[in-house]
Amino acid sequence: MVAASRERPPFLGILPLPERNAVARALRTETTGGLVLLAAAVVALVWANTPWSGAYEAIREFSFGIPALGLDLTVGHWASDGLLTLFFLVAGTELKRELVVGELRTPATAALPVIAALCGMAVPAALYVATASVGGGSLEGWAVPMATDIAFALAVLAVLSTHLPAALRAFLLTLAVVDDLGAILIIAVFFTHDLNFAALVGAFAGLFVLYLLQRFRVRGWWWYVPLGVVIWALMYNGGVHATVAGVAIGLILRTTRDKGEKASPAERTSHLLHPVSAGVAVPLFALFAAGVGVSAASLGEVFTRPEPLGVVLGLVVGKTLGIFIGTYLAARFTRARLNPDLAWADVFALAVLAGIGFTVALLIGELAFPDPAAAEHIKTAVLVGSLVAVALAALLLRRRNGIYRRLYEEENRDDDEDGVPDIYQRTGSPEQ
Template sequence: MIRSKRSELSRYLRTETVGGSLLLVSAAIALIWANSTWSDAYTDLRDFQIGPSALHLNLTVGSWAQDGLLAVFFFVAGLELKRELVVGELAERKKAMLPIIAAVGGVVTPALIALAVGWGTPGIDRAWAIPVATDIAFALGVLALTGSRIPAGARVFLLSLAVVDDLLAIIIIATVFTASIALWWLLAAVACATVYAYAQHRRITTPLLYVPLALLTWYSVHEAGIHATLAGVALGLLTRVRTDPGEDEAPATRLEHRIQPWSAGLCVPIFALFASGVPLGGDVLGSLFTDRLTLAIMLGLLVGKILGIFGVSWTAVRLGIATKPSSLGFRDMFALSVLGAIGFTVSLLVAELALEGAEQEKAKAAVLLTSLAASLIGSALLLRRGRIHQARAERDQLDRAEPDRP
């Protein structure tokens, strides 16, 4: 009976609707808490240090959420990307080209717009990376809530786009926000990842090997000076996704089913709780539409993402470089491009890495406001497209039901 309840809870937490809802609730709690009379308690908890100092792991609670819990989230993202590349929609070159090209457009265009708007502003040399990422959990959650009548190809396109998008964002984090690299620790991380890949090749399944190996990889990446979430992506991409004869599930599928509920139900909401607590005083709100740095972030997300994703996708299809899913129209893809402007989790992470103090708080507020606007606009567009698709389906069903006339 207990096992059945746990299985049901895991299935419940595995849905995008619940993951997105938990993320939104955590962000709302953080905003209310950080702007209440108990704001000092929020700050004290976020900045409380815990962990063994001998191992250089006496981090704040907020840093543990950022470096540790998000590594689990990116491990799941790596599993999803590997599966799509090997056995999913991205395994076919022409089908793979569209979300990959769209993701590149959705990273480059926001960065260029942010740089153009904020050029010469202090902090823009690192803040340009804030609007480049799409939040997988939030975007898919909005799609699940408001796009249930949109063709199934919409989820595949958005998932593939968001996973590639976040992989590019992680590469930016690893290169732009790494001041110096400890070579020996980097080699240790590569060695651990190599052992992981070899164990996958040898079909070893025991967690007694993989759990310590994953922790060692994470620790080595952390000590190398690279953001530790990169360890999660690397191990996810090294996990086997093809099913062997006599095997019910491939390791990637099995791990995703086990870990994704923890990622959606615990890791991402806790990160959102400690990353979204932005004091929204009059100074912050008043400067959002006058400060060039925050304008660069907001326009980069809302305008850059839509132009980059939809514009590049439309061009690639028209030129024959890629093919779009037959069930999706360009208006459907435009609505999905708006959801691409939801830059919640990774954008908040980059804001914490790129800026400090008041500038960081304003950047986070800009990300939260823009992500909210994108989710509302995207929801309205998806609901409208859903009604059109439903009316079309009902009309086709009625036509098939009518008897042939002489």
């Protein structure tokens, strides 16, 4: 018998109560936000393909600014550069929590989601590059199919799931934390142009002041809100995508609680902003980003032009292979192992679901293809790839849900027959 000390810790096994509550809160908010996001995307698509599409374009291109901060942006850019910063700020606080007190704090538990997420980003990028190279297209969009839309994916999972293991949702959520970090780094490193070093120095000085405020336990929103707005404006004027400011602020906020403290600053911030991010900021971004004209000709170009085809293949095929193979390799060659409640068929279905690359994929598509015509093709490809991923994942997840439902019904029937609860534990084998 292997000694208990040498057993590999299960990934997302029995979590402490605070961790379980944190995961549950995030899942509830993201699921609801995902449904709102879906509704906003549908409204955008319908609106952009009706006789009133001119009004949609006029609203999206209407510009207004804040002269004191050196800003003059269109409504669409306010949504992508401004409102979406709240989404990345919440993502930064969640990442900080996972790194400090969550599942990513130790190598053994972090190995599985980190490797799976990295493979889930690398394989789609490689598949896009291969497709674009063979077709003689632009390689600028290599990062578009790399990001998973966690809110959208969780919403789909919530609609389809009645008996699937809770560990499946927790797996997706933790995987998305690493995926979000990768997307953030890509935006910061590869989509930064025309740097204004004076503004960047000011932004980093503001972040240092924020760190000192946290270090000396200074309280009061009147310190942090104006400082955050200034940091965001300086980051934007510095040539770095403004959403990076949100991540940086989230990573600086203190996650651990002081003695007698009911919630840390990061927890309070996430609690306040998460509903705004998931229910307002992200849906408004989708409303002004997903409105593309769809026709038979434009859909045909998705599968005939190398760039959009690379995006579709990256999302549907690349994400599936990358996450599934990455998870298998992590479970096979590291000390981490798959939660015993999950079967490999569950992981495969989840990998297909991760091909939904909506919010961040649309954002990166706009950054990679400044030309509006090219950006429209990429947006259409993101929508098509995400829709195909949803359809395939729905078939797989419904089948898995049916299997778990039958097992649940059989277990309850056996309990009713003998009056004694059966000791039942799923083996996690694909046959079940």
